[in-house]
Amino acid sequence: MELIVTKNQELERFNTFGVKARSAYFVEIRTEEDLIELFEQGSLPDQKLILGGGSNILFVRDFEGLVIRINIPGITHEIRGTEVMVSAGGGVVWNDLVWYCVEHGFAGIENLALIPGTVGAAPVQNIGAYGVELMDVFQHCRAYDTLKKEMVVLNHKDCVFTYRDSIFKNKAKGRYIITSITLKLSTEFTPVTGYGAIGEELAIRGISSPEIRDMAEVVSAIRVSKLPDPSTIGNAGSFFKNPVISTSQFLPLKSKFPNIVHYTAGEGWVKIAAGWLIEQCGWKGKRVGNCGTWKNQALVLVNHSDASGSDIYNLSEHIIKDVKQKFGIILEREVNVV
Numbered sequence: 001m002e003l004i005v006t007k008n009q010e011l012e013r014f015n016t017f018g019v020k021a022r023s024a025y026f027v028e029i030r031t032e033e034d035l036i037e038l039f040e041q042g043s044l045p046d047q048k049l050i051l052g053g054g055s056n057i058l059f060v061r062d063f064e065g066l067v068i069r070i071n072i073p074g075i076t077h078e079i080r081g082t083e084v085m086v087s088a089g090g091g092v093v094w095n096d097l098v099w100y101c102v103e104h105g106f107a108g109i110e111n112l113a114l115i116p117g118t119v120g121a122a123p124v125q126n127i128g129a130y131g132v133e134l135m136d137v138f139q140h141c142r143a144y145d146t147l148k149k150e151m152v153v154l155n156h157k158d159c160v161f162t163y164r165d166s167i168f169k170n171k172a173k174g175r176y177i178i179t180s181i182t183l184k185l186s187t188e189f190t191p192v193t194g195y196g197a198i199g200e201e202l203a204i205r206g207i208s209s210p211e212i213r214d215m216a217e218v219v220s221a222i223r224v225s226k227l228p229d230p231s232t233i234g235n236a237g238s239f240f241k242n243p244v245i246s247t248s249q250f251l252p253l254k255s256k257f258p259n260i261v262h263y264t265a266g267e268g269w270v271k272i273a274a275g276w277l278i279e280q281c282g283w284k285g286k287r288v289g290n291c292g293t294w295k296n297q298a299l300v301l302v303n304h305s306d307a308s309g310s311d312i313y314n315l316s317e318h319i320i321k322d323v324k325q326k327f328g329i330i331l332e333r334e335v336n337v338v
Contacts, residue, residue, distance in 0.1 A: 003027065003034050003037050003038060004027065004028075005025055005026070005027045005038075005066070006025070006026045006027070007024065007025055007026075008022055008023075008024065009022060009023045009025070009026030009067065010022050011023055011026075011054075011059060011063070011067065014051060014054045014067075014069065015054035015055075015057050015058075015059060015236075016053070016054055016055045016116060016230035016234060016235060016236055017057075017058055017059075017230075017234040017235060017236055017303050017309070017312065018230075018234035018303055019058070019059050019234070019303060019307065019308060019309040019312070020306075020308070021059035021061065021062050021063065021309065022062045022063070023049070023062070023063040023064075023065070023066070023067040024045065024062075024063065024064050024065060024066070025045060025065065025066040025067070026066070026067045026069070027066065027067070027068055027069070028069045028071050029068060029069065029070050029071060029072065029091075030071050030072060030073070030091070031072060032072070032142070032144070032151060032179050035068075035144045035177060035179065036144065036151070038068070039144070039146065039149055040149075044066055045064075045065040045066045046065065047063070047064055047065025047066065048065055048066050048067075048068060048146075048174065049063055049065060049066070049067045049068065049338060050068050050070060050120075050174075050177055051067050051068065051069045051070070052069070052070055052090065052091070052117055052118035052119075052120050052121040053093065053094075053116060053117040053118040053121065055116035055117040055121075055230065055236055055237060056116075056117055056121060056125060056236055056237070056334070056335055056336055057236065057335065057336045057337075057338060058236065058309050058312055058313060058335050058336070058337050058338065059309045059338050060308075060309035060310050060313050060337060060338065061309070061310075061338075063338060068177065070090040070091050070118065070120045070177065070178070070179070071091035072089035072090045072091040072092075072120070072179055072180065073089045073091055073092060074087075074088065074089040074092070074180075075087070075088045075089070075092060075096075075097060075100050076088075077104065077106065079187070082186055082187045082188050083184060083185075083186060083187075084104075084106045084184070084185045084186060084187060085139065085182055085183070085184060085185075086100075086101060086106060086182065086183045086185055087180055087181070087182040087183075088100075088119045088180060088181060089119065089120075089179070089180050090118060090119055090120025090178050090179045090180055090181070091118055091119070091120065092118060092119040093117075093118060093119075094112070094115055094116070094117050094118060094119055094121075094122055094127070095113060095114050095115065095116075097109070097119055098110065098112055098113045098114075098115075098216060099113070099216070101185060101212075102212050102213050102216045105187060105189075105212060106185040106186070106187065106212075107185060107186050107187070107188065107189040107190070107212050108132075108136070108137040108183065108184075108185035108186060109132070109134075109137060109183065109185065110212050110213075110215040110216040110219065111129060111130040111131060111132040111192055111195075111198075111215060111216075111219055112127060112128070112129055112130075112132055112134070112219075113215075113216040113217075113219045113220045113223070114219065114220045114223045114224070115127050115129060115237070116230065116236075116237055119180070119181055120178040120179065120180075120181070121178075122134050122181065123138060123141055123159055123161075123166055123168060123178060123181060124166055124168040124169055124178070125164060125165075125166070125169070125334070126161045126162070126163070126164055126165055126166050127164075128163075128164065129219070129223075130192065130195045130196050130198055130219055130222075131192040131194060131195035131196075132192055133161075133163075134161075135156065135159075135161035137183045137184055137185055138156050138159065138161070138181070138183060138184075139155070139156065139181075139182040139183055139184045140153050140154060140155045140156070140181075140182050141153070141154050141159070141178050141179075141180065141181040141182070142178070142179045142180045142181075143176040143177055143178045143179060144176065144177040144179060145175065145176055146174070146175055146176070146177065147175055151179070152176070154176065163241070163244060163265075163271075164241050164334060189211065189212050191210045191214075191215055192215075193210065193215075195263070196222065197222050198215075198218055198219065198222070201218045201221060201222055202214070202218055205218070225296065226294075226296050226297040227294070227296070227297055227300055228294050228296075228300065228302055233302050233303065233304065234302060234303030234307075235294065235300050235301065235302045235303065236301075236335050237300060238274075238275075238299045238300060238334055239299060239300060239301045239316060239333060239334060239335050240274045240278070240299060240316075240319075240331045240332065240333055240334055241274065241331070241332045241333070241334045242271050242272060242273055242274045243271070243272050243274060243277075243329050243330070243331060243332065244265045244269050244270070244271050244272075245269070245270055245272060245329065246268060246269060246270075247268050247269065247270055249328075250262065250270040250272075253272075253327060253328075257280075257327075260272065260276065261273035261275075261276040272329065274299050274323075274331055275297055275298045275299035276298075277323045277326075277327055277329060277331070278293065278298035278299060278319055278323060278331075279298040280326065280327075281319070281322040281323055281326055282322075283298050283319055283322070284297075284298035285298075287304060288311075288315050288318075289307065289311055290303065290304050290305050290306055290307035290311060291303055291304060291307035291311050291312045291315050292304060292315070293315075293319075301315060301316060309337075313337060316333060319331065
């Protein structure tokens with residue numbers, strides 16, 4: 001199929017916030033060969049933006065460069081004893097990969113059910129939820145190196161994963177374009193139930209020994225109850241990271257705010273629930289113009305009707321200011337602002 005680069009492409013349908021923006025150039029990539037061909041053509045704009053499902057991006061202006069949308073399909077697996085290597089194309093919807101693994105009895109990512117976005121974006125963000133992170137099961141990824149102009153394989157160490165972060169977001173931002181990932185899962189299942197409302201939901205369902213499917217269904221139900229559907233109201237899921245602070249910073253906060261929602265994050269560190277911080281500042285369910293925070297989860301910013309990217313960004317600025325003033329904690333955006 002011929003590689004087609006379009007001009008002046010509208011991007012409203014390519015971002016889950018549903019904000020209006022345009023890109024000077026736009027191309028859809030369906031194979032690694034497409035990507036190689038694109039860069040061999042030369043004379044590409046200096047500004048390039050890699051786009052998957054558009055579920056972790058906020059356009060605050062038109063993009064004057066080339067948007068490269070990764071839409072590479074396919075899921076395969078190889079069983080090696082109790083280990084399973086599962087590979088998926090960068091354009092696969094993440095939740096489709098989760099349920100592929102659930103259906104086949106492959107354990108490891110069931111707690112990541114219903115996270116929006118595509119497979120190719122997952123390592124960039126080091127996606128995580130309910131006590132599990134992508135880096136826990138990540139084996140390697142294939143990517144196009146725009147510096148060397150060749151396909152490369154990056155292993156776990158190469159990706160420098162930390163909480164909601166990776167080399168793709170900082171040191172090597174813009175250098176690599178992920179075309180597929182491979183995860184190391186297992187046919188042996190040990191449920192992770194100690195995070196969030198999972199235990200409570202399992203109890204409601206009368207499940208004492210959950211299976212893989214139980215966990216995926218419970219996590220999905222919790223997410224649906226808390227998070228809005230992007231197909232009905234524009235949003236990008238969690239807008240802010242849960243801040244991680246030192247124990248020395250946490251203890252005075254705990255003394256002042258005994259009900260502060262928190263989790264251990266390694267020796268000497270504590271993770272604070274950003275949604276709780278925002279809610280305590282009176283932002284939960286609040287509407288400002290055409291945007292606001294979700295009624296069931298203050299961590300989610302929503303586009304009620306025709307809000308601009310700048311409207312949503314300005315709302316986030318107000319929230320950051322209020323949380324800093326009340327708690328002395330500076331919230332960091334999880335969403336990529338363009």
